Amino acid sequence: MKDTWNLEKLYQSFEDPNFIKDFNRFQEVIKEYNDFSPKFLTYDSKEQTLIDFIKLTIEFSLLTDKLYHFASLIESTDATNQTAIKYITTFQMSFSELAKTETQYKKWLRDFPNIDETIDADPLLKEHRFHLHEIIQNAKYMLDEKTEILISKLRQSGSSSWGRLQSLLTSTLAVTYEGKEITLSEVRNLAYHHDAETRKKAYEAELAAYKSIDKSLAFALNGIKGEVNTISEFRGYLSPLDQALVQSRMQSSTLEAMLQVMTDYLPIFRQYLKRKAELLGHKNGLPFYDLFAPVGNITTTYSIEEANQYILKNFKTFNSRLYNMADKAFREGWIDYTPKKGKVGGAFCANIVSIKESRVLTNFTGAFGDIITLAHELGHAYHGEAIFKESPLNSDYTMPVAETASTFCETIVNKAALKDAKDEEEKIYLLESSIQDYTQVIVDIMSRFIFERSVFEGRKKTVFDENELKTLMLDAQKQTYGDGLDENYLHPYMWACKGHYYSGGLSYYNFPYAFGLLFAKGLYAKYLQDKQAFVNIYDDLLAATGQMTVENVAKLANIDVSKPEFWKGSLEIVKEDIDLFLKLTEK
Template sequence: MKHPAIAFREIPAAMAAGAAATDPALGLLPLWKLSDLYPARDSPAFTADTDKAEKLALAFEEKWKGKLADAATKTGAGGIGEALKEYEALDDLLGKLGSYAGLTYFSDTSNPANGKFYGDVQAKLTDLSSHLLFFALELNRIDDKLMDACMDRDPAAGHYRPWVVDLRKDKPFQLEDKLEQLFLEKSMTSAAAFNRLFDETMAELRFEVDGEKLPLEVTLNMLQESEPEVRAKAAAALSKTFGENLRVFTLITNTLAKDKEISDRWRGFKDIADSRHLANRVEREVVDALAEAVKNAYPRLSHRYYAMKAKWLGMEQLNFWDRNAPLPETPTAVIPWTEAKETVLSAYRGFAPEMAKIAGRFFDEEWIDAPVRPGKAPGAFAHPTVPSAHPYVLVNYMGKPRDVMTLAHELGHGVHQVLAGAQGALMCQTPLTLAETASVFGEMLTFRALLEKTRDRRERKAMLAQKVEDMINTVVRQIAFYQFERKVHTARKEGELTSEQIGELWLSVQGESLGPAIRISEGYETWWTYIPHFIHSPFYVYAYAFGDCLVNSLYAVYSQAEPGFQEKYFELLKAGGTKHHSELLKPFGLDAADPSFWSKGLSMIEGLIDELEALDRA
């Protein structure tokens, strides 16, 4: 049983009820209202739902275990359709409990009480899930013809056909019941435990710059400052602290890579990334074609762009900490929260009023947590929770132009999650490859809306440069991350890796992807340590490149004023996990299995670099 798996901290009472933090430059920054899920972790409502979930799980097991083959011969009461409906209701309830615990924990991972609450809830959910594990396994053992006939005959079962068909793709990698139960129960003391160790270690790290000890998010943000010495000091602080904690991150990486290798071996996966491809419902050949296309484009994209940027900044080579430095033309004014909100909603409204209306609810109904604060999870995400509730968005807003784009990105996810929620708990979750579609499209809408308003040549150059950098970070950098993970997991099969070995693998892919215009000096060999995707979702990262290239192709169709584009786009989002990417892209005339598909997406990035070069000559 899958639950929305984003973890989180205890919020003070005012925060839990929904509130706002005031920043002199940014204005009122919203805090999410988790009371929409539960009033508090010790509330009667949370306790009652926990007790209810336990009773329902035990009753479900008693009612259906060992009886699904017989149920497949029935229609209506006692049939598979009834079982699926009850299972979906349980999935929603367990997901709601897990979401609340996770969002609470990630609000402040440094709070021990939050860690205990999250750990206790995860343990409880794992225990309850062990009583439901039989369902998918037993369902997959039903003969294909019998199952098809059941879904044809019984409308209640037929409703869940996409989920059942999807589930049966896991059948070749399914173990016998006792082993599956062991894997599930041991996950709490293996992968989940090391994920939590990573989160709590990262939340506690401090990076000293000019005598001030800063959290990760603030220190990383200094790499976007205009003063070279500020960027250099931030990079030195990051390298120093990463280096001091290298042993624990090396242990985590080795342990999780070995844990995955054991699981893959038992299940019979041939390639180290095949389990991720299966989860994403994407063929290995499609991902290989994407990775190869991006790798071949390194010279035309990142190598070419960074050479141009070095010249703009008056340098022969950029230091690795100058990669995201702003150009002299970049506006330095801090963007207040209200302006960021209107910028994104206006761009969404220009595409489709319904899109802006849904995104507006995140602001109006307090579904966003925006301020930077100690212990809060770094980065940004949109958590879908469950269809009976609503999504939440976390950002760390500091008023940079990139923060506005991040807000547009996460709200794109949020809109997607709201629309897909109508599919129900079992079929609303979109594979990761398509989950990035709405987020990247939201970014693109916001960027294009801002660019159209910009008449000043210097400002236009700064905006284009920042967009190119974001796209390089999304496509080139993420495929380099994917190649790094492949190297680490492959090498781990031969034995435990030292910190130095992991650092060498990191430098090899970074040097290849960034190109000769970036000087990779001492200290950068430890920067693999802070990337959470390597820990939480091995091989997730190619989904960003997949999504960006896909959206570039989608946007090209949109910009050609394709009739009915908005309606077809909303149908894609509403589909959730009910359709394969080939089926969803077909109405737009796109096919991810076609090798030229990726070239089309990459050519848009190349076109923006061409425009920058033309502006530079003007």
């Protein structure tokens, strides 16, 4: 089977007549969009104006979704593709042309007389009630039209360019390992290798390679965080974190409750890390290069086809919709599997509303962890299936709930793998693999949160060079991993390889992973209590994520995420796995 994805449902190529037709229509819609500008200076015919603008916004959303995804997906597997880069730049510059009209619309809507009466009188507006009220609520953060236009245009040569630079540098970085050049993704994947010396050499090669790009990445990170600080303050947010919470549709009390409970449970994770260090022969805590070392024994490596079949077998135990979606994804080429030069590292899933399908990128090498990653990304695709039934304007779910379905699917496969374990060594391996992931999502995510908060605070007064950023990262790792890691072997460049830090529009993309894991654990516990009842509400819960706050989404499953008790319950589920690992590995 092919290990690359099929994008033909979008377009055959950039020369495809359909691409050219849609691109031309995209440019026409921008003009039509801006033709609404004078209508937002008056409330004459306000009801029809609002209805017509919603219809045009939906058309524009679908066009943009299709065109932009095609270009960005091509760039994600070929970072030097100049045609893709050109179109991405064109789209981003075109978006800046909408700033004046968008600002006028939001302020017009904010002051719209008797808005609820107008909404109640029309089915289309009723369908978009949450969307409209969210715009009204967030309009207080809008600046004047000229400033909004200026910000939009400056971002193209500011944070957007800095972010693309980070992606380009890391995806094309040549790492010298054992006398040959390999990609950054390939050398990072060696962290999972069964041979201890290989892991250590890969870690040393990775750190050495960053030295050729760390100054450029430091400039990029400083530029982005400085831009966000400035714009966030001018808009009236308390901080970039406050802005991230508004974008996440999450209350600060929910985040605070979750982070406090995570902090309380850090000693449990340190017990696991120290036990793993002992098992691998280390005396001063676990060196970072052995963080992902396999413990226990599993001799199986998986082909792509075997990985697909394993996922299908276990997804079928949840419901037929999940199984059928994954089967379609495998058969119809939704997935780009393997690493190559110019391809971005890590993994992601793109929900493409315009074709009601998703596309998944992974860097599959055959390890069991790659199956878990694939299951995770297919969880995002399943979330997409739920929102594809909604209007495009109701399908924009926020960061925290974005990780819910993905983590739920991980849990399905992990639990099945533990049950299928052939012997105790394999059980230890599988259990420890899960705990590895939990440690990343709780402990490492906490270190990333602390690091990003430190950078934002520091950028108010100074610019950080690459060495100062390394020090901030090491400090964050010491605060969270504590004596679980050997402080002589930490990872000072974790800020360089994580693309999440390099967005001007999406800060703090770290705590949502913790929310996703722990919310999914709580949901899985509900599933075990009453499987049929849960399956019936699950899709509705996912579909609602584009039209509710995270607190209200959780209430659909009778969960209160603003209380520490929920987070304690979820972390107790994680603790059970750690306790079992400690018991199984007692000497």
